[in-house]
Amino acid sequence: MDFSVFFQPAFSGGGIYLDWVLSGIKWTLLVSILGWVIAFSAGSVLGVLRTAPLTVLRAPATVYVEVFRNVPLLVQMFIWYFVLPEIVPKGMGDWMKTRMPMPEFWNAVLCLGFYTASRVAEQVRSGIQSIPRGQTEAGLAMGLTRAQVYRHVLLPMGYRIVIPPLTSEFLTIFKNSSVALTIGVLELTAQAQQISEYTFRTFEAFTVATLVYVLITLTVTVAMRALEKKVRVPGYIGSAGK
Amino acid sequence: MRLIPKLTFSLLAIALMSMPATAQDLTGTLKKFKDTGVVKIGHRDASIPFSYLDDKQRPIGYGVDICMKIVDAVKTQIKMPKLKVEFVPVTSQTRIPILTGGNIDMECGSTTNSVERQKQVAFAPTYFMTGTKLIVKKSSGIKGYDDLKGKTVVFTQGTTNERAMKAYNDEKKLGINFIPAKDHAESFLAVETGRAAAFPMDDILLYSLRASAKKPADYEVIGEFLSDDPYGIMLRKDDPAFKKLVDDTVIRLYKSGEINKIYHKWFQSKIPPKGINLGFPMSDALKELVKNPNDKGVEACGKMRC
Numbered sequence: 177m178d179f180s181v182f183f184q185p186a187f188s189g190g191g192i193y194l195d196w197v198l199s200g201i202k203w204t205l206l207v208s209i210l211g212w213v214i215a216f217s218a219g220s221v222l223g224v225l226r227t228a229p230l231t232v233l234r235a236p237a238t239v240y241v242e243v244f245r246n247v248p249l250l251v252q253m254f255i256w257y258f259v260l261p262e263i264v265p266k267g268m269g270d271w272m273k274t275r276m277p278m279p280e281f282w283n284a285v286l287c288l289g290f291y292t293a294s295r296v297a298e299q300v301r302s303g304i305q306s307i308p309r310g311q312t313e314a315g316l317a318m319g320l321t322r323a324q325v326y327r328h329v330l331l332p333m334g335y336r337i338v339i340p341p342l343t344s345e346f347l348t349i350f351k352n353s354s355v356a357l358t359i360g361v362l363e364l365t366a367q368a369q370q371i372s373e374y375t376f377r378t379f380e381a382f383t384v385a386t387l388v389y390v391l392i393t394l395t396v397t398v399a400m401r402a403l404e405k406k407v408r409v410p411g412y413i414g415s416a417g418k
Numbered sequence: 419m420r421l422i423p424k425l426t427f428s429l430l431a432i433a434l435m436s437m438p439a440t441a442q443d444l445t446g447t448l449k450k451f452k453d454t455g456v457v458k459i460g461h462r463d464a465s466i467p468f469s470y471l472d473d474k475q476r477p478i479g480y481g482v483d484i485c486m487k488i489v490d491a492v493k494t495q496i497k498m499p500k501l502k503v504e505f506v507p508v509t510s511q512t513r514i515p516i517l518t519g520g521n522i523d524m525e526c527g528s529t530t531n532s533v534e535r536q537k538q539v540a541f542a543p544t545y546f547m548t549g550t551k552l553i554v555k556k557s558s559g560i561k562g563y564d565d566l567k568g569k570t571v572v573f574t575q576g577t578t579n580e581r582a583m584k585a586y587n588d589e590k591k592l593g594i595n596f597i598p599a600k601d602h603a604e605s606f607l608a609v610e611t612g613r614a615a616a617f618p619m620d621d622i623l624l625y626s627l628r629a630s631a632k633k634p635a636d637y638e639v640i641g642e643f644l645s646d647d648p649y650g651i652m653l654r655k656d657d658p659a660f661k662k663l664v665d666d667t668v669i670r671l672y673k674s675g676e677i678n679k680i681y682h683k684w685f686q687s688k689i690p691p692k693g694i695n696l697g698f699p700m701s702d703a704l705k706e707l708v709k710n711p712n713d714k715g716v717e718a719c720g721k722m723r724c
Contacts, residue, residue: 270612274612279613366598369575
């Protein structure tokens with residue numbers, strides 16, 4: 177093993193190979209975090225809709241979840257990047273292909289975001305449904321509207337309950353972001369591949385990539401644990417005896 | 419229980435005695451062939467007409483034909499007529515690690531023999547001579563490399579053309595926006611759909627991609643050669659016995675003129691799957707190489723400084 181390879185001048189771009197790693201980390205973080213913003217917002221709305229008492233609200237959300245979580249991520253990535261521009265009106269398709277800034281990046285963010293949203297939606301739904309029915313009924317009996325019941329009774333507790341599974345989803349999005357390399361985003365895995373191609377140091381390149389992924393996910397895990405602790409309701413689930 | 423070690427020993431002794439004289443001398447890859455009874459050939463999926471899949475998903479091509487001649491020579495040398503051939507698909511990116519890792523024994527595709535790659539692998543004598551050019555849409559108005567200023571260019575990851583184009587971009591400060599693709603078919607798709615303005619690749623592969631496109635007349639191959647790319651069969655390094663057998667076989671094809679037949683079959687006749695004829699006569703550079711075979715590599719950055 178020879179990690180000095182990262183300090184050798186890179187083939188192109190004027191820096192050293194370490195700069196390629198850093199740039200890869202930057203794109204991995206950007207794709208994942210922006211993707212998570214979409215996933216969490218869209219997923220929350222969908223999750224709430226999945227528990228709505230009206231079928232007109234529930235049905236579209238159910239269709240969404242089943243479509244997006246049952247089609248492989250890689251296929252979705254290709255559909256966003258290669259298929260979508262061909263089926264939208266020609267002017268828009270041309271814009272997506274040539275004039276849109278950083279098309280690979282934004283396609284990856286949208287794809288990852290909307291895919292993960294389907295999974296977040298299921299977590300949120302399970303969080304809401306794990307709260308005893310009586311609480312909703314009590315809320316309604318007290319004169320709260322249904323929206324107010326969600327806002328003040330169901331969601332505050334539901335989100336707390338699903339922090340652990342949401343942490344898993346959050347971790348997964350960082351790892352799934354590597355799929356973006358198939359449409360040309362030079363994120364961490366893609367850079368590791370490039371470095372191994374240019375320097376033939378496959379082992380070193382992927383060792384560093386692995387360590388960086390572990391570091392990122394461990395940081396997320398610790399942060400989410402801290403969040404869990406901070407927002408916990410004393411005497412409620414998971415906090416007994418602590 | 420004492421019987422088993424004894425039995426093993428006698429079996430071993432018999433095995434050793436009955437082994438043909440040559441097998442004891444076999445080393446490296448040749449020994450591996452003898453031991454496993456299999457030769458593993460790495461092939462490509464869209465390097466027309468060197469190494470690609472026909473309509474029945476079988477690997478065929480100019481390079482594959484030459485490799486099969488080598489397999490015949492191996493069979494004779496190690497006295498193993500039933501040697502099996504196993505095809506393993508590789509990509510521009512994976513071909514070197516898969517070869518050095520031992521999962522294929524030779525790569526028969528469109529691999530440029532570069533000085534840089536020679537640090538990792540060995541090459542058989544050059545069997546084709548090409549160089550980097552560009553494929554663009556006729557309607558794009560691009561006539562040469564300098565028209566690419568500020569445009570998007572797609573490249574196949576892991577190719578020498580990528581390096582030649584990037585070195586040119588750095589040198590001339592063209593500010594090209596590069597997007598990577600996994601294989602030549604995907605790169606060409608990017609040009610076809612208008613996502614990229616140009617695709618730099620070995621000219622012969624560009625002509626074959628154009629020939630198999632939906633509307634060949636929409637595309638043209640332009641530009642001066644940005645690099646020279648001599649193709650060779652890729653082998654593992656430091657394996658003189660196998661390398662010699664491969665070299666001898668290829669040189670024999672050249673000296674006997676058999677190469678002309680193979681060349682004609684793939685470059686000047688109708689080839690599967692669509693029955694197109696590339697109509698690409700042997701270049702003077704290749705004729706010269708057939709007369710004086712060599713396995714010299716080229717610099718990775720083409721005509722630019724690295």
